[in-house]
Amino acid sequence: MKLFVQCFFLLAFLSCVQKEKEDANDAYFSKKTKENIQLKLNKISTITLENHKNGSIGAPLYNIEFDTFGNMYFFDTIESKFIIYDSKGKFLKTFGRAGRGPLEFELVYAYTLDELNNLYVYDDALRGIKIVNDSLNLTSIYKIKNKEYYITSHDIEVVGKNIYVGILGAGAVATTDNSQELIDSPLIMIAEVDNQNDELKNRYIGTYDPYLKHIESYYYRPIFYIDREKQTILVSHQNSYRFQEFDLRTGSLIKYFGFKSDNYGEGEKKSSKNRNRKENYLNSLSESNNELVFSTDEYIGNFYLNGTEEWFDSKDLSDLHYYFSIYSKENYTYITTLEANHRLIKVQNNKFYFIEDEDPEEFKIGIYELIEI
Amino acid sequence: MSLSRFSYIILSLIVFVSCSNKHPKEYVDTLTELGWEKEIPDSVFVLFTSVNQCSPCEQEIEEWNSKYANSNKVILIVNEKYVSNFENYLTANSIKLFSIQDEKGLFRKRELIPFLPYKILIYDDKVIDLGELGKD
Numbered sequence: 001m002k003l004f005v006q007c008f009f010l011l012a013f014l015s016c017v018q019k020e021k022e023d024a025n026d027a028y029f030s031k032k033t034k035e036n037i038q039l040k041l042n043k044i045s046t047i048t049l050e051n052h053k054n055g056s057i058g059a060p061l062y063n064i065e066f067d068t069f070g071n072m073y074f075f076d077t078i079e080s081k082f083i084i085y086d087s088k089g090k091f092l093k094t095f096g097r098a099g100r101g102p103l104e105f106e107l108v109y110a111y112t113l114d115e116l117n118n119l120y121v122y123d124d125a126l127r128g129i130k131i132v133n134d135s136l137n138l139t140s141i142y143k144i145k146n147k148e149y150y151i152t153s154h155d156i157e158v159v160g161k162n163i164y165v166g167i168l169g170a171g172a173v174a175t176t177d178n179s180q181e182l183i184d185s186p187l188i189m190i191a192e193v194d195n196q197n198d199e200l201k202n203r204y205i206g207t208y209d210p211y212l213k214h215i216e217s218y219y220y221r222p223i224f225y226i227d228r229e230k231q232t233i234l235v236s237h238q239n240s241y242r243f244q245e246f247d248l249r250t251g252s253l254i255k256y257f258g259f260k261s262d263n264y265g266e267g268e269k270k271s272s273k274n275r276n277r278k279e280n281y282l283n284s285l286s287e288s289n290n291e292l293v294f295s296t297d298e299y300i301g302n303f304y305l306n307g308t309e310e311w312f313d314s315k316d317l318s319d320l321h322y323y324f325s326i327y328s329k330e331n332y333t334y335i336t337t338l339e340a341n342h343r344l345i346k347v348q349n350n351k352f353y354f355i356e357d358e359d360p361e362e363f364k365i366g367i368y369e370l371i372e373i
Numbered sequence: 374m375s376l377s378r379f380s381y382i383i384l385s386l387i388v389f390v391s392c393s394n395k396h397p398k399e400y401v402d403t404l405t406e407l408g409w410e411k412e413i414p415d416s417v418f419v420l421f422t423s424v425n426q427c428s429p430c431e432q433e434i435e436e437w438n439s440k441y442a443n444s445n446k447v448i449l450i451v452n453e454k455y456v457s458n459f460e461n462y463l464t465a466n467s468i469k470l471f472s473i474q475d476e477k478g479l480f481r482k483r484e485l486i487p488f489l490p491y492k493i494l495i496y497d498d499k500v501i502d503l504g505e506l507g508k509d
Contacts, residue, residue: 056458060425078424078458079465098465107428125428313478315423316454360457 026211029242030257033334039299039326041338041368046356047089049363055083055094058358059315061108062291063154064346064365067117067134072365080105082119089365095136100126102138110156110165120163122156129156129163129191142191146202149186152221155292159226159248163191164205164233166222172208183208187222187235187244205233205251211242217267217287223302225293225347236293236302239267241325243293243302259334263323264288265306281312288323294347299335299370301326303344317343317358326370342366395485397495403479404448411471414445416497420470420506421480422490423452424462429507430490431466442469452478452489 049057057074065073070087081096096103106125113119117134128143144151150173153166169185186204212220217239224235231248242258260266267287288304303324311319322340327333342354350369357364401413420437422430434449441447449472453459459474480486486493490506 056424056455056461076461078461313481314454315452315478358455360455 028253028256029211030255030332031259031334032257032332033259035328035333035335037328037335038373039336039338039370040373041340041352042371044351044367044369047087047365047367049085049089049365050091051361051363055079055081056360057083057363058355058360061154062343062345062355063111064353065111065113065119066346066348067113068115069117073111073113073119075105075108075111077108080108082111102130103132103136105130109151110154112156112158114158118158120156120158122151122165124151127151140193142193149189151189153223154221155224157224157226159228161193163193164224164226165189165191166224166235167204168220168222182220183210183213188224188233188246203251205246205248206235206244206253209237209240209242209244209256211240212237215239215266217284219289223290223293225295225300227295230295234293234295234300236290238290239287240290241266241288241302243300255332257327257332259325259327261323261325261334261337263306263321263337263339264304264325281307282309285309292344292347294352295329296347296350296370298329299326300329300332303340303347305343317355395500397498397500399483399485400480400493400495400500403483403485404450404473407450407473407475407479409448409473411445413448413495415495417445417495418447418492418503419495420447420449420490420492421452421475421486422449422506424458426490427507430505431507433507434466434468434470434490438466438468438470443471445471447471448473450475450480452481 055076056078057076061075061077071092072085074083076083080098081094083094084092086092096105098104098106100106105121105123107123109122109124111119111121119132121130123130128141130138131140133139147170149167149169151165152168155166157164167186167189169181171181172185185208187206187208188204190203190205219238221238222235223238224233226233232245232254233248234243234245236243241260241264244253245255246252247254265286265288267284285307288306290302290304292303294301301324306321308319322343324338324340326335328335342356344352344354346353352368354366354368356366400419404413420434422434437447447470449468449470451459451462451472452475454476456474463472492503492506494501494503
């Protein structure tokens with residue numbers, strides 16, 4: 001009996017400690033909801049890309065990057081090359097091929113352009129970032145030599161001489177559950193280019209969202225957006241509705257917020273890695289997948305998709321369900337969640353770029369704006 | 374006829390795998406529905422992939438491609454909606470295997486394969502699952 005009483009108090013104590021830890025994680029979490037605003041996506045125009053029968057864009061690297069002239073850069077994962085169109089969809093040029101040479105690419109995770117139109121490409125096969133200038137000459141390759149982290153995000157941004165990528169600490173990769181290693185993992189790496197030594201000097205911003213400890217998933221990759229004007233970085237994760245916003249200069253946490261809308265699903269049960277892919281996929285259907293985090297002059301938010309069983313067989317974009325959660329940029333209040341008909345691939349200068357048709361013969365990009373009604 | 378080391382590896386794999394409960398006719402019928410016109414031999418390896426697969430799978434397809442180019446012993450089925458992507462995939466990877474596009478993912482929809490990339494052997498009126506392409 002005495003032992004029973006001791007065990008009871010010990011369990012009660014441990015339970016309180018755990019609750020306290022969870023509360024501490026949520027101490028700065030803001031969940032203000034519903035400003036009295038109604039929003040909708042208003043179509044501005046459609047760009048149809050010229051069919052030059054010389055490449056394939058779209059799956060699986062759904063991305064578009066713009067240079068300072070408004071030219072659009074796509075990466076063709078079939079032929080491992082970049083395809084460039086002007087702002088009206090006229091084919092301009094293509095460069096690159098499969099391999100590990102100067103203008104060769106193998107496993108491109110992410111790419112972006114800086115204000116001088118240098119192209120930065122993270123190739124995971126090389127664990128390196130290639131920089132190609134606007135004359136299409138390779139100017140640098142920065143290899144990531146340390147083994148402390150892995151680059152996991154499909155976002156890469158360049159501000160001044162700093163390259164920002166999402167990472168996952170090596171300790172967290174080795175674990176099999178949602179352990180402390182995961183939420184202690186550094187979140188964003190800032191690689192400062194040192195031209196003299198061709199090396200990257202690394203610093204980190206933030207750690208993983210502690211809320212991830214409650215989510216059963218294999219995919220926690222960071223997704224981020226840099227607001228150059230506000231000098232902040234807004235970060236979420238592939239399977240979380242929550243955001244952390246950091247000061248770009250100091251790295252300090254400014255805001256931790258989010259609102260789980262009805263359409264947003266979280267992983268309920270981690271499936272065995274031994275199951276086949278279809279079983280794994282079906283087990284993960286309850287999870288929403290964040291595709292990108294965005295910011296406009298007035299709003300911030302995330303774009304996410306919900307999978308369907310049909311999509312696993314068809315791989316047709318129209319078999320997925322797409323949503324936006326939108327918050328006020330001024331006070332982080334959740335405003336609404338909108339359903340979209342198409343897949344969003346970029347938000348820039350207050351414009352939302354959707355793939356309206358991914359047929360390579362007639363690839364269409366719809367441009368929309370978010371307006372109040 | 375001497376078998377290459379690669380063929381030995383493939384055949385030894387067969388020892389460790391079980392026969393599928395599917396019948397070869399279901400595969401042949403689906404191939405015919407996709408427009409396959411060549412004769413299908415009694416014994417044939419069938420590889421299933423899509424245009425975007427990871428490197429281990431691509432490497433294995435390269436090996437099959439180098440050994441069985443223009444041979445009716447191997448059929449490559451590419452799950453891809455668009456013809457131009459399918460054609461670019463074949464060109465970019467110099468694929469000389471007998472290949473066909475599975476525009477609607479019929480093999481998966483009919484659960485003839487569990488996922489992509491995958492491989493089977495049709496042999497002696499049986500279908501033998503060989504598992505994921507690119508995995509030993």
